[in-house]
Amino acid sequence: MPPKKICSIIAQNTTNYNLFPISNTNVLLAVKLYAMEISEKIQGILATLPAKPGCYLMKNAEGKIIYVGKAISLKNRVRSYFHADAGYDAKTRRLVREIADIEWILVGSELEALILEMNLIKKHRPKYNVRLKDDKRYPYIKIHWADPFPKVTVTRQMVDDGSRYFGPYTSAWAVYQTLDVLRRIFPYLTCDREITGMDKRACLYYDIKLCIAPCIGAASQAQYRQMISDLMDFLGGHSEGIVARIQSEMEKASEEMRFEKAAALRDQLKAIQAIIERQKIVFATDYLDSDVLAMARSDGEACVQIFFIRGGKLIGREYFILEGTEDEADTEVMEQFITQFYTEAATIPQQVMLPQEIEEARIISQWLRSRRGGEKVEFFVPKEGQPRELVQMAAENATETLQALRAQWQADTHKQEQALAELQQALNLPEPPNRIECYDISNTQGTAIVGAMVVFTQGVPDKKLYRKFNIESVVGAPDDFASMEEMLTRRFRRWRGGQDASTSLSGNPPPGFKRDESFSFLPDLVIIDGGKGQLGRAVSVLEKFELQDKVPVVGLAKQREEIFFPHKPEALMLPRHSQALYLVQRIRDEAHRYGITAHRKKRQKIGMASQLDSIPGIGPTRRKALLKHFGSVDKIREASIEELRVVVPEDVANSIKAHLE
Numbered sequence: 001m002p003p004k005k006i007c008s009i010i011a012q013n014t015t016n017y018n019l020f021p022i023s024n025t026n027v028l029l030a031v032k033l034y035a036m037e038i039s040e041k042i043q044g045i046l047a048t049l050p051a052k053p054g055c056y057l058m059k060n061a062e063g064k065i066i067y068v069g070k071a072i073s074l075k076n077r078v079r080s081y082f083h084a085d086a087g088y089d090a091k092t093r094r095l096v097r098e099i100a101d102i103e104w105i106l107v108g109s110e111l112e113a114l115i116l117e118m119n120l121i122k123k124h125r126p127k128y129n130v131r132l133k134d135d136k137r138y139p140y141i142k143i144h145w146a147d148p149f150p151k152v153t154v155t156r157q158m159v160d161d162g163s164r165y166f167g168p169y170t171s172a173w174a175v176y177q178t179l180d181v182l183r184r185i186f187p188y189l190t191c192d193r194e195i196t197g198m199d200k201r202a203c204l205y206y207d208i209k210l211c212i213a214p215c216i217g218a219a220s221q222a223q224y225r226q227m228i229s230d231l232m233d234f235l236g237g238h239s240e241g242i243v244a245r246i247q248s249e250m251e252k253a254s255e256e257m258r259f260e261k262a263a264a265l266r267d268q269l270k271a272i273q274a275i276i277e278r279q280k281i282v283f284a285t286d287y288l289d290s291d292v293l294a295m296a297r298s299d300g301e302a303c304v305q306i307f308f309i310r311g312g313k314l315i316g317r318e319y320f321i322l323e324g325t326e327d328e329a330d331t332e333v334m335e336q337f338i339t340q341f342y343t344e345a346a347t348i349p350q351q352v353m354l355p356q357e358i359e360e361a362r363i364i365s366q367w368l369r370s371r372r373g374g375e376k377v378e379f380f381v382p383k384e385g386q387p388r389e390l391v392q393m394a395a396e397n398a399t400e401t402l403q404a405l406r407a408q409w410q411a412d413t414h415k416q417e418q419a420l421a422e423l424q425q426a427l428n429l430p431e432p433p434n435r436i437e438c439y440d441i442s443n444t445q446g447t448a449i450v451g452a453m454v455v456f457t458q459g460v461p462d463k464k465l466y467r468k469f470n471i472e473s474v475v476g477a478p479d480d481f482a483s484m485e486e487m488l489t490r491r492f493r494r495w496r497g498g499q500d501a502s503t504s505l506s507g508n509p510p511p512g513f514k515r516d517e518s519f520s521f522l523p524d525l526v527i528i529d530g531g532k533g534q535l536g537r538a539v540s541v542l543e544k545f546e547l548q549d550k551v552p553v554v555g556l557a558k559q560r561e562e563i564f565f566p567h568k569p570e571a572l573m574l575p576r577h578s579q580a581l582y583l584v585q586r587i588r589d590e591a592h593r594y595g596i597t598a599h600r601k602k603r604q605k606i607g608m609a610s611q612l613d614s615i616p617g618i619g620p621t622r623r624k625a626l627l628k629h630f631g632s633v634d635k636i637r638e639a640s641i642e643e644l645r646v647v648v649p650e651d652v653a654n655s656i657k658a659h660l661e
Contacts, residue, residue: 045102046082049075052106055116057124059101067095067128068120070113074104091327095128110363111370118339130328130336133301133321138168139175140346143232148221149195149214150228152179152188158346165346166235170318185271186231187211189224197221209264234272236347237289237310243272287312288378290351294394295334296402300326303402304337305394308349317394319401331358338364348372353380355391415579416459422580423525426572427563429552433525434458439491439538440529440591441471441483442599449474451487452595455518456587465518467491468598484534488541494519496545526553529588532564539566556588612636615659617652626656636660 051073058067071077081088081096088096107113121129137156144150146162154175158165169175187210189195191203197217205211212219212227219227230242250265292307302322308315320341325333335358342348348371358364361379368377382388420432427433436456443449451469455462469487498520528538535555542548548566555564561581562571574581612623612633629647630636636644637660644653 042082042099042102046079049078049104050106051075053108053110053113054104054106055113055120056102056104057120058095058099058126058128059103060098061100063101065120065124065126066098067126068117068124070110070117072110072113074106078102078104089327091128111366114339114360114363114367118343121336122340122343128324130302130322130324130333132337132340133323138170138344139172140165140167140169141175141179141235143228145228145232149189149224151190152182152228152231154179158344164232166232167346168318168344170320182231182234183210185268186227186234188228188231189214191215195221237308237313237315239272240311243269246272288350290353290380291349292353292390292394293334293338294355294391294398295330295337296395296398297325297330297333298402298406300324301402302333302337303398303405304334304341305398305401306341307390307394309390310349317397319398321402321405331356334358335360335364339367342368342371348377350375351378351380353382353387353391355381355395357381416583419579419583420459422574422578423583426574426580427525427552427554429525431524433523433552435521435523436525436527436587437523438527438529438587438591439484439487440588440595441480441487442592442595443471443480443483449483450595450599451483452591452598453487453491453518454587454591454594455523456583456590459583461590466594467518468594480530481533481537484528484530485537485541488538489544491519492541492545492547495522522547522551524552526551527584527587527591528553528555529558529591530555531557535564535566556584561585615652615655617648617655622648622652633660 053070053072054074055068055070056074056078057065058069060066069077081092081099105116107116121131125131139154139156140158142153142155143164143166144153145164154172155165167175183190187205189211190205191211193199193215195214197214197220199215202213202216202218203211206213206216206218212224214221214224230245233239233242246265246269250262250269253259253262253265287309289311290309292309293304295302295304297303300323302325303319304322305317305319307317320337322333322337334354334356338352338358348368352368358379365377365379369375380387382391417432420434423429424432434457438454438456440452441449442452449471451471453467453469455465457465469490471483471486473486474482494516498516526538528534532555535553538553538555539548542551542553553566556562557564557571560573561584562573563584564571574584612618612626618626625647626636626644627633630639636656641650641653641657644656648656
């Protein structure tokens with residue numbers, strides 16, 4: 001605790017500050033009083049909690065949400081965290097120690113609280129909640145059913161646009177592999193033609209039997225949609241009707257001596273049956289469509305395996321990794337997985353098989369029923385027979401998957417450690433470079449110049465620390481050397497400013513001071529994407545801040561990937577297949593990617609601004625207001641006079657319409 005804060009608390013709690021010397025005992029007293037001060041704030045919040053259903057959001061001292069929970073009675077649930085005899089596990093005790101503020105949201109029912117909690121966890125990903133490890137969106141197969149001639153695509157976002165979705169899947173590669181197989185059975189459209197049935201020629205895909213060519217009228221709209229309907233049934237695991245219908249059509253075509261059509265149907269039937277034969281039959285066909293869930297756990301992570309049983313057959317399986325599971329009971333982890341997975345799932349089964357009962361089965365089942373259009377969803381814990389064997393098999397698969405993934409993670413960690421050790425040795429560094437910063441300049445003929453700073457921590461990208469710099473000192477002809485100097489000067493000026501603020505004479509940072517981790521710490525290694533010229537500018541900046549002996553810096557040439565050192569004529573070539581070289585290449589490529597992305601965005605903004613600047617009555621302030629309100633020049637062009645008048649006067653609105661139209 002800062003000395004000034006301690007003295008302030010002591011002064012507030014003693015009648016004679018001069019007779020109260022700063023001793024170890026008194027410092028401990030001050031610390032206790034400071035703890036009471038924090039406790040009083042929390043107690044004030046607890047006193048106002050309503051005894052109604054809702055969600056609570058616990059925040060740390062920085063205002064970041066660290067836990068989201070739900071309760072039938074917010075008053076009873078939140079207060080229970082602060083009972084001295086609560087007997088919570090280590091994870092919850094750590095949570096309570098971090099709580100600096102609590103917010104809550106009232107809802108109308110327990111079901112609404114469940115739905116709100118799921119959405120808040122998905123949005124904020126609090127570190128003390130159990131959550132799916134990958135925060136990216138999972139891929140789905142999308143059938144554009146609302147279109148007259150539906151196409152089949154892969155997407156990572158479900159939209160309520162009349163399309164049908166299947167997924168989520170854990171691997172986009174596996175999804176594309178699946179579609180490659182399905183397209184040979186159900187040759188759906190992949191082109192951008194407007195389908196009229198009147199085209200003179202079909203494309204190559206028709207010749208190689210990967211399209212049924214509705215564009216030339218070889219298949220009617222009804223026939224094409226029937227094929228897509230079959231594809232959806234097949235993805236849903238219900239192929240019996242498809243097989244029976246194709247068998248009937250094949251026999252009819254043969255009787256009518258349309259042998260080419262009969263042969264095509266025969267080949268389609270064989271392909272479908274070949275896939276069906278690989279699907280393990282586990283139940284009679286009248287058994288409920290089910291998802292079978294089981295879990296394996298290790299070192300704070302959990303792997304949940306799902307078997308998808310449709311029409312009595314095991315049609316597929318997926319695994320998902322969860323984190324933040326330490327000290328949580330198996331039932332709590334499974335509950336959190338079920339709510340998070342089925343929020344994203346495209347289809348809800350009639351039954352979910354589990355290895356053990358979950359506490360909130362009733363309310364979760366009610367929610368799933370609403371997602372299934374009012375049809376009942378049953379939770380089932382099998383005790384014997386084939387259902388029990390399926391759950392056990394899912395558990396075994398989960399264990400094997402988690403072991404394989406952990407072995408892979410350990411191998412990746414070993415490679416990162418090896419790369420850092422090799423880099424330390426090659427560059428003669430005192431320690432492995434755990435924080436590496438790389439800098440790159442992007443511009444187009446001297447316009448929209450952007451500097452990129454990327455940070456790798458322990459060999460992996462730390463994207464929250466990435467920063468871009470809009471270069472201001474270079475005007476006209478491109479000057480990468482001056483641009484690099486400006487970027488590095490601003491970076492290390494920010495570092496020095498943070499040092500000055502955190503070590504002020506009073507011992508306290510100024511009010512509102514917040515440490516920026518991107519700039520507050522010095523790197524163990526700086527990589528300049530460029531040759532000796534840019535490296536020289538980097539060295540001059542470090543000397544200006546008296547950091548030349550604290551921050552190692554090297555330049556990386558673009559062509560032969562030579563590494564240049566300050567004040568040395570010879571370059572270093574890392575071994576071609578070394579982990580150190582792979583790491584350096586990856587860092588350089590990431591800096592280049594990040595810089596190019598930022599440069600393109602800036603160039604687009606300049607392009608938009610230039611269109612508006614040519615309109616009478618539009619200056620920087622109005623231009624900024626228009627872009628902020630409408631988002632783009634295209635949206636401004638589409639806006640009506642009345643909509644434009646919300647932002648600018650009527651005469652300017654008329655001028656905008658006249659110029660942009």
